[in-house]
């Protein structure tokens with residue numbers, strides 16, 4: 234089966250977060266939504282059919298996840314990541330990955346405790362430390378350009394991480410894997426070296442792996458909970474949200490092998506009366522993770538996204554003076570460096586919206602110091618991306 238990702242679908246006036254927030258557009262109309270991380274494609278048809286059938290049933294009462302959900306998750310993790318996980322290490326976490334991160338922060342630390350994150354980082358992930366009243370301690374990722382636009386040159390500064398851990402008495406780290414916004418898919422030696430530090434200093438890791446299924450050909454994502462030695466020292470969070478473009482279904486899963494942490498997490502969910510799932514979320518996960526046609530859709534969308542990213546990166550590096558980027562190993566997001574242009578701070582966003590009609594993510598969301606970076610979402614039709622490239626001008 235071949236899926237048609239070129240099919241144009243107008244998302245305006247559908248309460249789309251990406252396309253329908255007019256205040257982001259500074260009074261301009263005809264702005265292309267290239268910011269928040271969802272895709273402009275229809276989800277796999279077999280899943281839409283399953284949801285339609287449930288809708289036809291017509292009774293949409295309180296919903297649980299049954300044995301089928303656990304079987305399918307176990308099978309998915311084994312098939313995709315070679316990760317054998319027992320049923321009692323699996324829990325669903327409505328309404329999404331970030332609410333679960335917030336609850337785990339509450340479970341694992343006290344107000345005022347230090348929580349670690351590398352920067353730049355996804356704003357809602359590192360921001361969760363602050364919003365839960367913890368003290369965020371950050372270390373910059375290292376950028377060591379080798380001059381190869383096919384290669385992402387971001388690395389963890391592990392020496393600085395260990396120093397910060399000791400100095401700040403850190404026992405919890407927020408980890409993004411694959412990394413948003415720089416697009417790294419961490420390798421086993423990198424994860425192992427990070428894990429060694431965590432083990433030495435008893436640092437529990439909350440690993441946000443929401444982008445885990447969107448990777449370039451030949452690149453392999455490794456779940457944190459499967460890294461030797463991290464079984465008891467991590468919570469791994471995944472969801473079909475990015476992979477199959479179902480963010481609006483608000484569904485996710487968390488994998489915790491540490492029995493005490495899992496017990497406390499369950500208690501926390503229950504104290505917030507979050508013990509039931511959404512009817513469509515449950516059905517979607519089960520169908521998406523078990524139907525070979527959905528996995529085929531995932532392979533094809535990955536191929537389409539890779540072609541989009543390669544096209545846009547090449548176009549920008551060749552044609553947009555002062556802006557550089559590279560093809561990331563994972564995610565469908567390009568991290569653009571505008572430092573060779575005169576634009577800084579709000580002037581960069583203003584130029585892109587008002588002069589170019591492009592709504593990208595401001596780099597400062599990911600790191601307050603990145604006033605010369607923007608994040609471009611390439612999960613759109615090729616026609617939309619080509620239009621965005623035509624519009625991207627440095628005056």
Ligand SMILES: Cc1ncc(COP(=O)(O)O)c(C=O)c1O
Pocket residue numbers: 269270328329330331332355358409413441443444472474480484485
């Ligand atoms: C790294 C990362 N984590 C989490 C999320 C949001 O996940 P959820 O909607 O499940 O909270 C996003 C969305 O862009 C993301 O990029």
